Structure formats: structure tokens, C-alpha cells
Amino acid sequence: MKTRDFIWDLGGTLLDNYQLSTQAFLEALAHFGIEASADQVYDKLKVSTKEAIAFFIPNEPAFQDYYKSLEAEKLEAPLLFEGAREALEKVLACGGRNFLISHRNHQVKQLLVKTAILEYFTEIVTSDNGFARKPNPESFLYLKDKYDLEDALVIGDREIDIEAGQAAGFATCLFDGKNLYWRLLQND
Numbered sequence: 001m002k003t004r005d006f007i008w009d010l011g012g013t014l015l016d017n018y019q020l021s022t023q024a025f026l027e028a029l030a031h032f033g034i035e036a037s038a039d040q041v042y043d044k045l046k047v048s049t050k051e052a053i054a055f056f057i058p059n060e061p062a063f064q065d066y067y068k069s070l071e072a073e074k075l076e077a078p079l080l081f082e083g084a085r086e087a088l089e090k091v092l093a094c095g096g097r098n099f100l101i102s103h104r105n106h107q108v109k110q111l112l113v114k115t116a117i118l119e120y121f122t123e124i125v126t127s128d129n130g131f132a133r134k135p136n137p138e139s140f141l142y143l144k145d146k147y148d149l150e151d152a153l154v155i156g157d158r159e160i161d162i163e164a165g166q167a168a169g170f171a172t173c174l175f176d177g178k179n180l181y182w183r184l185l186q187n188d
Helices: 017-031 038-047 049-056 063-074 084-093 107-114 138-147 159-167
Strands: 005-008 098-101 121-125 152-156 171-174
Touching: 005 138, 017 038, 017 049, 017 063, 038 049, 049 063, 084 098, 098 138, 107 121, 121 138, 138 152, 138 159, 152 159, 159 171
Parallel strands: 005 098, 005 152, 098 121, 152 171
Antiparallel strands: none
16 A cells, blocks of 8 residues: 555544444434334434434424433444554554544544544544534645645545545545445555
């Protein structure tokens, strides 16, 4: 593998948070007397929490707070996708750098500590940095300028990650948590 820098998304790419979020959403729906399939909830959450709430329970203002409290409990024990740590290690071993861009706030660092991957990142960009949300490429352009990134690969699980990366002039890889791609990094 040639030396390359990687810009990662966190949730749904390195962390299997959609599995945990789906469990919390299903529990919250049950609390409000609504049944749904895990696949249906997962697919809606992949678009956004707002979309999932609008689809399943649009008229219950207390739902979001209840769901978010359940989700926070579940995220106390975040799950890395199989091979995530090894992929980050391989990038460093090949002379590359890892960067992270997340819509979450400073709590991202706590998740990275809990999963023992904080040390693999050169810089972590969160909502606290004040950049426009993806698909706006502002945060990607910030990293591009600051670190003189020329040959970076953006890896994310949603189209907004890909759109932002491409708008910044980077190669992109759409990650599908159901069909792991870590084998890409195992081939030199």
C-alpha cells in the first residue's frame, strides 16, 4: 500500500454505533407502545435520527429525550467494527496519518479513549470546531490546508461523507457496515 493519509468518519464507519442506536431506538419505541423491525429502524437511523423520529413517532415530543438517554447508556460501551483498530495501525505503519471528522462534539475523544484508538489520530475535528456539517466540505478543506494533504482517502458510511470528501478533492470510499471492507487495507 502506498503512503496515504486517511480521513475517517466515526459513527457507522469505525464505531458500530448504529447497532447500539438501533437497540436504544427500539427500546424507546416499545416504551411508547410502538413496534418496528430492527432493519427498518437501522435504515432510518442511517439517514438521520430526525428522519427516524419523523417516520416512527412524529407526534411525541418526549420521545427524543428518552431515546437519547437510552442511547447514551448504550454508548458507554462503544463497539469498534472488526478490523478498525488494525486498519488504523496499518495506515501508521505505512507512513500515513489518520484524521477524524465527526458531527459529534468533544465527547468523541471519550469514545476514542474507551475504544483505545485515540492515539492513532493526528487530528480530530468535531462540531466544537464550528465548521459546517457534511456534506459541506469545510472541515475537509481545513485539514487539507493545515496538513497539506494531497493523497488522502475519505472513508465514511453515508453519502454526505462521500460528497464532502469529493468536494474537497479527495478520493472516497463508502463503508457498508454490513459488508466490511477492511480487506482493502490488508492488500499492499
